[in-house]
Every structure is written in structure tokens, then in C-alpha cells.
Amino acid sequence: MPGQNTKRHAGVPRDSGCLSCYLKALCIPANLSSCEKQLFSQVVTTCVGLDKRAVLVSQGARFDSLYAVRTGFLKQETALDGAEQLLTALWFPGDIIGSDAIGLGRYPGTVSALESSTLCKLPFDSFLALAHELPQLYQYLHYNLSLAMHEERMSLHQLLCRTAEARLACFLLSISDCFRRRGYSSRHFRLPLSRQDIGNYLGLTQETVGRTLAAYQAQRLLRIEGREYQLLDLSRLEQMASSTGRRQKRR
Amino acid sequence: MPGQNTKRHAGVPRDSGCLSCYLKALCIPANLSSCEKQLFSQVVTTCVGLDKRAVLVSQGARFDSLYAVRTGFLKQETALDGAEQLLTALWFPGDIIGSDAIGLGRYPGTVSALESSTLCKLPFDSFLALAHELPQLYQYLHYNLSLAMHEERMSLHQLLCRTAEARLACFLLSISDCFRRRGYSSRHFRLPLSRQDIGNYLGLTQETVGRTLAAYQAQRLLRIEGREYQLLDLSRLEQMASSTGRRQKRR
DNA sequence: CGACTAGTTGAGGACCATCAACAGAGGTGG
DNA sequence: CCACCTCTGTTGATGGTCCTCAACTAGTCG
Numbered sequence: 001m002p003g004q005n006t007k008r009h010a011g012v013p014r015d016s017g018c019l020s021c022y023l024k025a026l027c028i029p030a031n032l033s034s035c036e037k038q039l040f041s042q043v044v045t046t047c048v049g050l051d052k053r054a055v056l057v058s059q060g061a062r063f064d065s066l067y068a069v070r071t072g073f074l075k076q077e078t079a080l081d082g083a084e085q086l087l088t089a090l091w092f093p094g095d096i097i098g099s100d101a102i103g104l105g106r107y108p109g110t111v112s113a114l115e116s117s118t119l120c121k122l123p124f125d126s127f128l129a130l131a132h133e134l135p136q137l138y139q140y141l142h143y144n145l146s147l148a149m150h151e152e153r154m155s156l157h158q159l160l161c162r163t164a165e166a167r168l169a170c171f172l173l174s175i176s177d178c179f180r181r182r183g184y185s186s187r188h189f190r191l192p193l194s195r196q197d198i199g200n201y202l203g204l205t206q207e208t209v210g211r212t213l214a215a216y217q218a219q220r221l222l223r224i225e226g227r228e229y230q231l232l233d234l235s236r237l238e239q240m241a242s243s244t245g246r247r248q249k250r251r
Numbered sequence: 252m253p254g255q256n257t258k259r260h261a262g263v264p265r266d267s268g269c270l271s272c273y274l275k276a277l278c279i280p281a282n283l284s285s286c287e288k289q290l291f292s293q294v295v296t297t298c299v300g301l302d303k304r305a306v307l308v309s310q311g312a313r314f315d316s317l318y319a320v321r322t323g324f325l326k327q328e329t330a331l332d333g334a335e336q337l338l339t340a341l342w343f344p345g346d347i348i349g350s351d352a353i354g355l356g357r358y359p360g361t362v363s364a365l366e367s368s369t370l371c372k373l374p375f376d377s378f379l380a381l382a383h384e385l386p387q388l389y390q391y392l393h394y395n396l397s398l399a400m401h402e403e404r405m406s407l408h409q410l411l412c413r414t415a416e417a418r419l420a421c422f423l424l425s426i427s428d429c430f431r432r433r434g435y436s437s438r439h440f441r442l443p444l445s446r447q448d449i450g451n452y453l454g455l456t457q458e459t460v461g462r463t464l465a466a467y468q469a470q471r472l473l474r475i476e477g478r479e480y481q482l483l484d485l486s487r488l489e490q491m492a493s494s495t496g497r498r499q500k501r502r
Numbered sequence: 503c504g505a506c507t508a509g510t511t512g513a514g515g516a517c518c519a520t521c522a523a524c525a526g527a528g529g530t531g532g
Numbered sequence: 533c534c535a536c537c538t539c540t541g542t543t544g545a546t547g548g549t550c551c552t553c554a555a556c557t558a559g560t561c562g
Binding site: 414415416455456458459462 | 548549551552
Binding site: 445446447457458461462465 | 507508509511
């Protein structure tokens, strides 16, 4: 349904071979032989390009494909019946979009690009058909779904009983870790999210997010210029992130 | 590792045939033919009995089996480095325990029985071997992992920006729905959790949980006697549960 | 009986949502 | 060029929510 998208790239479908993709160590084919990667490549039908702010899938649309992120940065927003808008997921290069839609049969939120991005589309039917030949693909699916569920559960349960200060520290550190695992700097990165987006992700208001970040800067824990973040004191951030309970005990 | 358990049933291994189990419509074999259920039955090696408070698996133990709940009620507690203790999952009859351990290779929390319970043990190796024959089992796994991830994500993201009042209403309604789906009363049930447990699940303190429940009773929304809960006004509870944002706007 | 656990109640104050006003950046049109 | 709008982010005042600490009751177990 390309018509639904507000903006799109001219669609430069890059050579979509997984063999030559520099993300192959992060993405699905990681533990396939090169012969199997060749097979897998055939499932990757198109390489989708998205401009900044362009919509990949709309909330409620029927699920048919997973997408692997090649370049860029995407978010998922889920609207509830009220005026409420939750930011329910963020994706980096190497991540798979859509694994929360398999069970539901519909995409549970609107996915859009935070920067211009390129993605590999994996039609789920073809994926399952291939998985019948290559059980490693099934395994990949279990392991990753299970791991994602566990990590999501742990981090959200932790956030539930944390102050705004600790929630933001958790958030920045997990973003930092995402960049680190992908070979970028863990201390200096661009995070193209508004204060409002961050607030929607963490269950805080934009004012609180702004004030807390300002307090961090005053304490020389980090430096922010626009949407560029520079983490200056990772160990103290970690300390704040894991500070137990909602409040500091009085002494 | 039965030796790790503090208490156990004498181990009455009931006839473990899935064909005769009255939960078969809820549990994994739901969409298998009766011939395939027969095959599946052979994977279900033992029927484990647990006394109240007995431990099924300890946090950090190596993952080897899923467990299906036949009767009873279980919880998972995860200890973090601090003194923090989170209640990260609850399971009812028909639920599968351990799907958050597949990716990690270890059980992420200590699972114990809130009432005396019986479970079917499904060694994961055998499960995968059988799934190679019966791809429906793989499908079952994907669909349910994906659905569980999505529901967990949505409910926890909602809780993040809700007041104690709304969090508790969400919690009670979701428990009520669990009972309804299993054919029990959705308005009158026994919930063998302490205030502390509920607080650990929702990110609140036991005092706040107690006070909020007392306020509900004063408003005739529900009645509590010990750990018996009777929901008197479901529609107003639903209204509180979905009340948007953290505070009521002033008028 | 004392020891322990689960639950209740009250006082005080930390935390953060809310509302409002404002500043700067970027885009548009005349 | 300027006037105007929108979007994003900042700052301040105010008060509701709920955490913390403490004291107390009731029930259970030895």
C-alpha cells in the first residue's frame, strides 16, 4: 500500500543481497552458511527507502511482512481510544520491525522514520516457507521473540517504580548501548526524538523530560546540543539508573 | 532438579494424556488433530505437583522445559542487584510458563505456587523435535510469543503514565478477564497475592495498594474479604482504568 | 506466651503533572 | 525584506499524588 505513505524515496532498490550487506552479522542471517544466506536473500523482495517522517505501516493495517532496518532510525506510535499516544518501540539498523504484529495479525502502531531510512522487506509467508527448509530461521524467531519479551518486561517493570530521573538515565543508557553494539560511539550520538516523544516512551511529560535533562547538564553528566547527546559520566548515570525505589531514603 | 524445591507433592503423576485434559481447548494442542494430540502427549513427560509456596524453578537456573499450568496459580519474582524484588509474571490454568526463558537460556525469575498446583512439563528439546514434524507447534510458539510481547508492552506502557488508582483498576480487570476466559466468574474470585506482591507487580508500595483498595470499597466499587475479591461495578472500574494521563485535568 | 507476618492508618514532604507565558527555529506568503 | 504561523523547547508557580517512616492491630505458629 504505497499510496498510504505520505512521502517516499524515489525507491532506489539497492542490491539487496544479504551476502554483501555490512549488517549481516547483526541481522537474521547471522548464523546461516553463505549458501543458506543466498537462499535467504531471495526472500528479501524489496529494499524500501523512507524519507524522514514517512510512514512505513499504519496502526491497524494487516500484517504481512517483517522489515529489517538497514540504515536510519524508526519509531512506533500507538494511539489508544483516548487522545493518548504512546511511543511503544524504537528501531536501529539491524533490528527487525513487526515481530509484535505476528500474533495479532495487524500492526499494533504506526511506524515512521525519524531519519531517512532504508529497509529490507521480508514477506512473512515466504519467510515461513523458507523456515520449513531452514529450521534455523524458526529458531531465530523463537529466540528473538522470547528475548525481546523478556527484555521489554524487565525494563518496563523496572521503570514502573522509578523516578523521572532514573527513568531517563535508564533510557539514555539503553540507547547508548544500542549504538555501542552497532559499532558507533556509546558516548556521543544523535537522537532525533522530541522531548514529547521521550516523554511518551517513558510515561513522563515533556516538561519533566526537559527539566531532568537540564539538571543532568548542570551536574555535568551530559551535554546536549539540539538533538546531539554527549554522555560525560557513564558510571554516575548507571548509578542513577539503578537507584532502587522511587525516592532516596532520608538519612 | 527436584532437590531444589522446598516442598513438593507426593508426586501423584496423573494420567497426563492431553486427549482427556479438560484444558485442551486452552492449552497448546488446541489446533491439533486428535492423532497429533496423541503424539504431543508423548512429549509431556511428567505431571508435576506443587504445594502452596513451593518453588518450580529458581532464578538463573538453566532453561530446559516449558510448563503448562493444569490447576492452581503461580507467580514469577525477579530479584535485581539491589534489594529490589519485582513480580514479573502471573500464570493461570492453561498458561505456558517459561516462554521468557527460551531466548535467555535461563529462567529469569523464581517461579512459585500461590496455591497448590499441578503442571505438565514439556522438555523443550522434545518439543522442538516434535515441532519439526508438526509445524503447527512452531506456529503456536510464534503467535503466542508475539502476542504475549505485544500485550505485555501495551499494558506496561499504559501503566507507566497512570495513577495508582488507574493501575489497580487495570490490574483487577485483567485478572477478572483471565478468570472469565477460563469459565470462572469475572466478578468474584480469590486472588492469593499479598498487598506487597500487587505493589511489586504495579510499581507501587503496599501502603498505597491498601489505601487505594480501601477507597474503592468506600465507593462501593468492590468488596474484599481477606483475599477474596468481589467486583461490584465493572463499568466504573473500566472507566477508572482507562482514565487518560496521570491526573484529572482541572475544570 | 512471644515472634513473626500481613494489613491498616496517619503525618509529612518529595516528586512531578498541570497550566501558563515565553523564546527561538523554520517555513510561508506578501 | 518583514509579518505571521507552527513547532519545539524552556522556565516558573501551584498543588495533587504517593513515597516514606512510624505506630498499631489481628492472625498464625511455635
